[in-house]
Amino acid sequence: MIEETSKENIELRIQMASRAYQFLKNTTIKERAALMNAVADQIEALGEELIQIAHAETSLPLARLVGEKARTVGQWRSYAKAVASGIYIEPRIDLAQTDKQKGDLRKYNIGIGPVVVFGASNFPFAFSTAGGDTASAIGAGCPVIVKAHPAHPHTSQMMAGAITNTVKEFGWEEGIFSHITGTSYEIGAYLTQHKDIQAVAFTGSFNGGKALFDIANRRENPIPVFAEMGSINPVFALENLIENKAEALAKEYISSLTLGVGQFCxxxxxxxxxxxxxxxxxxxxxxxxxxxVTPAHMLHNGIYESFEKHKSTAITQPDIEVIALGETEKGKGSATIIKTNAQSFLNNPILSEEVFGPFGIIVACENKEELIQIAKNLKGQLTITVAATPTDVHENAELINLLKDKCGRLLFNGMPTGVEVVYAMQHGGPFPSTTDARFTSVGPDAVKRFVRPISFQNWPDEFLPEELKNENPLQISRIVDGEVNSGSLQLETV
Structure with missing residues (x-):
């Protein structure tokens, strides 16, 4: 039985987060990075018990969980390094000159305020309580209130403990991190519409993310909701590639489609x-x-039932040929492939909806014109893969140019499952894959979601934040009078 956090307790946690935000505004990027590295150490120190509990709650293989834990530790450390470098505060200094009316101007980014993070079900470490959303928000200088995913409550509690213990050891405000549990929709709605919450991060279904987005935009002071809501991630296989590698491509495609029982965004x-x-x-x-492919247990019964429902709906549509249909076993996702033609795919929106699990649709087009027609009508995607040779690329320039408008990550061969935690990763895309295509939820650039600029005009040096002082005590790179400058500023005193 999952304990439902009371409204009174939630209100207390929000008040604590508001106080913690004022505290965090006076911490430097180096200090926050130190906290983040300490959190990474705490998570890394969590032993076999964490892996076993997560395995029992999610049915994810032990090896996968060990790898995901390492990825989570790596996220905290890589984001900490990025935060400490000053790249996301974007310090800008324009010194007073005789021809400037406004005098001395200095700008940098600060955290936007308390952030609510909704844990995801399919990544109990990397996209959940202590995942990238939490790490990037704290790195930006924002307190975090996590709404734990009810599918893995004990795992979530252990990860929350790692962060809470670190904050306590540093002697920082307790409200920097809070952990809330419950299953009711009302908790999420209450958090999102609360006047003191300044942003929301969410990974999950379209219905869940869009509901939070709508609530946030109905507020008196609307706030950003960074919702990653999944997509169908189409693969466009072009003529020369499929002619030369049909069998190899099939192996690669099925391996990706069924990886993790198809439970990847x-x-x-x-x-x-x-x-x-x-x-x-x-x-x-x-x-x-x-x-x-052997059927395997899905994350929880709710996901299994949703998979079976949406799979059955797709299979019973007109102009569908079932290519492969695995035997159904309670709780297990059986790999299923169906086939249709381009016009049916274009005219039946049900076939363009995500079926979360090991389910694929093969769309057979009459010609290249139908490929282009599908590309024009695609909704926003996290990824699109172009299976092609260089010759194919030359011969399909119009198609590929269209696909650039439809996704956050465009692949040349390979498959999209697996998201590298690096600066150049874009894990986000045009609506409805996410609510804001300008940002990524993976990689250090995820920090950008939770900052806003503030400019200081003619302030005495002693009252400026460390990041903008003349001496540059943090030794970070800054733009001074339009030029990159990593040194201190030697200004004449009058």
Whole structure:
């Protein structure tokens, strides 16, 4: 039984977060980075008990959980390094000159205020309580209130403890991090509409993310909701590539589609190609590959039931041919592939909806014009893969140019599952894959979501934040009078 955090306790946590925000505004990027590295140490020190509890709550394989824990530790450390560098505060200094009316101007980014983070079900470490949203918000200087995902409450509590213990050891305000539990929709709604909450981060379903987005925009003071809501992540297989590698491509596609029982937000749910002998070879190989996939338990019963419901809905649509349909076993996701034609795909919006699990649709097009028609009608995606040779790219320039408008990450071959935690990663995309395509929820650039600029005009040096002082005590790179400058400023005193 999951304890439902009371409204009174939630209100107390919000008040604590508001006080903690004032505290964090007076911490430097170096100090926050030190806290983040200490959190990483705490998480790393969590032993076998954490892995076993997460395994029992999610059915995820032990090896996957060990890897995800390491990724989570790495996120905290890499984000800490980025925060300490000063890259996200973007310090800008324009010194007083005789021809400038406003005198001395100095600008940097500060945290926007208390942030609510909703934990995800499919990544109990990396996208949940102590995941990238929490790490990036704290790095930006924002207190975090986590609404734990009810699918793994004990795992969430252990990860929360690592952060809470670190904050306590540093002697910082307790409200820097809070952990709230419960299953009711009302908790999320109350947090999102509370006047003291300044941003929301969410990873999950379209319905959940869009509901929070709508609540936030109905507020008297609307706030940003950074919701990552998934997508169908189409693969466009072009003529020369599929002709030369149909069997290898089928193996690669099925491996990605069924990875983690298909429970990744970058799961390639749609495969699009022009019909012909090459596509027939691909389909035959897909049938063989599917036979090697063993059904496995999904994250929890709610996801399993949703998978079965949406899979059945898709299969019963007109103009559908079932290519492979695994036997259903309670709680387990059986890999399923169906096939349709381009016009049915274009005219039936049900076929463009994400089926969260090991489910794929092959769309057989009559010609290249139908490929382009599908590209024009695609909704926003997290990823789009172009399976192609260089010749294919030259011959399909219009298609590829269109696809750039439709996704956050455009792949040239390979498959989209697996998200590298690096600066150049873009894990976000046009609506409805996310609510704000300008930002990523993976990689150090995730910090950008939770800052805003403030400019100081003609302030005495002693009252400026450390990041903007003349001596540059933090030794960070700044833009001074339009030029990159990492040194101190030697100003004449009058």
């Amino acid at each position: 970058t799961n390639p749910g749609v495969f699009i190609a022009v019909k012909g002998e090459s596509l027939n070879r691909f389909i035959a190989a897909v049938k063989n590959e599917i036979q090697e």
